[in-house]
């Protein structure tokens with residue numbers, strides 16, 4: 282283990298220990314703040330009216346996010362990670378910062394109780410694909426796959442799935458996981474959870490190449506944000522099946538696909 286990794290571990294530990302991992306959100310006419318290391322089971326709700334919170338500000342976690350962006354830059358520079366650039370407008374570090382900030386916000390909204398486990402997993406990640414939110418974390422019967430776009434208007438804001446690395450050829454239906462896909466919008470460090478869709482919905486209502494395929498880019502499959510399902514529908518699926526359901530989720534997380 283290199284010295285820089287050790288220093289980053291220590292830095293992350295310090296941030297988590299001292300309660301600097303906070304999020305804030307507006308609801309019922311006031312700004313509410315939650316300490317992410319001390320939240321009980323999710324999803325995140327307003328402390329006054331109990332409504333689901335859909336938009337959060339995670340700027341208090343910026344130092345931790347930057348430490349992970351630096352770690353990925355080091356992995357890229359030493360050849361342990363390939364480039365994720367899909368356009369010439371964003372650097373790999375921009376992509377990492379956007380993705381991590383949006384995933385952190387999704388975890389804070391859907392499974393705040395699992396936040397510390399999520400950060401530990403993110404600190405170990407060498408992968409290119411987004412981190413799943415595990416079934417045991419969310420209480421859902423499928424993993425949650427977080428997608429992010431900065432935009433949300435009439436023409437832009439697609440939930441996009443690209444082929445895994447090291448696969449040949451065209452986009453294929455089997456590259457779409459049996460997961461709940463959720464779309465986050467916004468820029469670091471303010472994000473909104475727009476909606477969700479499952480594999481069947483994506484196959485039925487999605488389209489090939491919703492965003493143009495540029496030179497040396499792969500095909501993709503995606504769906505416009507306006508066609509996604511509302512989040513309270515997903516929230517109602519949480520915790521189904523009682524104790525048997527909990528065991529099933531744990532089993533699937535550890536031994537399932």
Ligand SMILES: [Zn+2]
Nearest residue numbers: 308309327330
């Ligand atoms: Zn409220």
